[in-house]
Amino acid sequence: MVKKKKVGKEVCETFEIEKDGKEKIEKVCGTEEIKHASKKEIERQNKTLYGFFLFMGIVIVAIFAWYGISYYLNHFEYGGVKFDIVKTPEVTFYHTSFPIYQKNQKVDYNVYLRKDPRKNILDFEGDSKSQEMVVLKSDENLSCAGDGGISILNMQQIFRAMGMQIIADPNATCDSEGRYMHITLLGGEENKIVEYGPSCYELQVKDCEILDVTERFILEFVRKQV
Numbered sequence: 001m002v003k004k005k006k007v008g009k010e011v012c013e014t015f016e017i018e019k020d021g022k023e024k025i026e027k028v029c030g031t032e033e034i035k036h037a038s039k040k041e042i043e044r045q046n047k048t049l050y051g052f053f054l055f056m057g058i059v060i061v062a063i064f065a066w067y068g069i070s071y072y073l074n075h076f077e078y079g080g081v082k083f084d085i086v087k088t089p090e091v092t093f094y095h096t097s098f099p100i101y102q103k104n105q106k107v108d109y110n111v112y113l114r115k116d117p118r119k120n121i122l123d124f125e126g127d128s129k130s131q132e133m134v135v136l137k138s139d140e141n142l143s144c145a146g147d148g149g150i151s152i153l154n155m156q157q158i159f160r161a162m163g164m165q166i167i168a169d170p171n172a173t174c175d176s177e178g179r180y181m182h183i184t185l186l187g188g189e190e191n192k193i194v195e196y197g198p199s200c201y202e203l204q205v206k207d208c209e210i211l212d213v214t215e216r217f218i219l220e221f222v223r224k225q226v
Contacts, residue, residue, distance in 0.1 A: 078117045079223055086112070098225035100161055109161040111222060113215045114150075120216050126195020128220040133180035134164045135172040139187055144208035151214040155183075158218055162225060174200035183217075185210065193217055 074085045086093040094116055097108040136155060142148045156166050167180065174182045178198030188204030191213050195201050203213050 076118065079219065081117070081219070081223055081226055083117065096222065096226070098162075098222055100163075109158075111158060111218070113218075114211055115215050117215070117219055120212050120219075122191050122193065122212060122216040124193045124216065124220055126193070126201065128224065129178070129181070129199045130162060130164065130221060130224070131178070131181040131199050132163070132165060133167050134159050135167045135169055135180060135182045136185075137170070137172075137183065138185040141187060142185055142205060142208070142210055144205075144210050147208065147210050151185075151210045155214055155218060158221070162221065174198075185214070 076083055076085075081096050083094050083096050086095050091114060093112040093114065095110060095112050097110045099106050100109045101107075136152065138148065138152055160166060164181070172180075172182065174197040176197065178200075180199065182197070182200040183203065184201070185203045185205060188206055190204065191206050191209055192204040193201060193213065193216065194204070201217070203217055205213050
């Protein structure tokens with residue numbers, strides 16, 4: 001019977017010994033047998049590797065899925081305008097932007113709405129026409145616990161960013177030739193936006209829902225800027 005030749009590697013060790021009162025270095029070499037993994041061990045190792053890579057694959061897919069779901073929940077498009085949701089402890093904002101030019105450089109002007117534009121469904125009877133000048137009037141009874149001031153300020157800032165000049169003229173009325181934009185905010189029995197003349201708009205507000213009406217009006221102009 002022929003014995004199977006063992007496969008090994010040479011291993012040497014060096015010893016320092018004392019012989020006849022003298023130190024001597026001896027080197028001893030031998031062969032260390034290399035044991036090959038059995039079929040069962042190989043299968044076990046393969047299963048372990050497979051489990052590890054499967055686990056890592058699941059983790060990677062879960063991470064991408066989480067980012068995808070998170071992005072979907074916090075980003076949306078409405079009326080051709082892209083929004084992302086910005087949550088603060090006090091208010092949830094719906095953020096978008098449009099390009100403007102400052103010192104011959106193109107930058108983004110940020111717009112933060114407080115009402116979800118997907119839910120702020122309000123008819124806009126007319127067409128949004130930008131003008132170089134804007135006259136903005138508001139009923140004194142529309143302070144609405146501070147919402148009136150926020151609404152007016154938002155409209156002024158956004159229209160200025162679009163290159164319009166805000167005019168304070170209490171005697172100004174709708175211009176039949178449409179040489180400037182005339183906006184009137186007043187209380188009404190329903191939330192409604194009506195263009196009743198060339199670039200003349202009446203924003204009717206019910207139950208102090210002034211943010212709903214003004215932000216719906218703003219959105220029409222933002223859509224033409226993006």
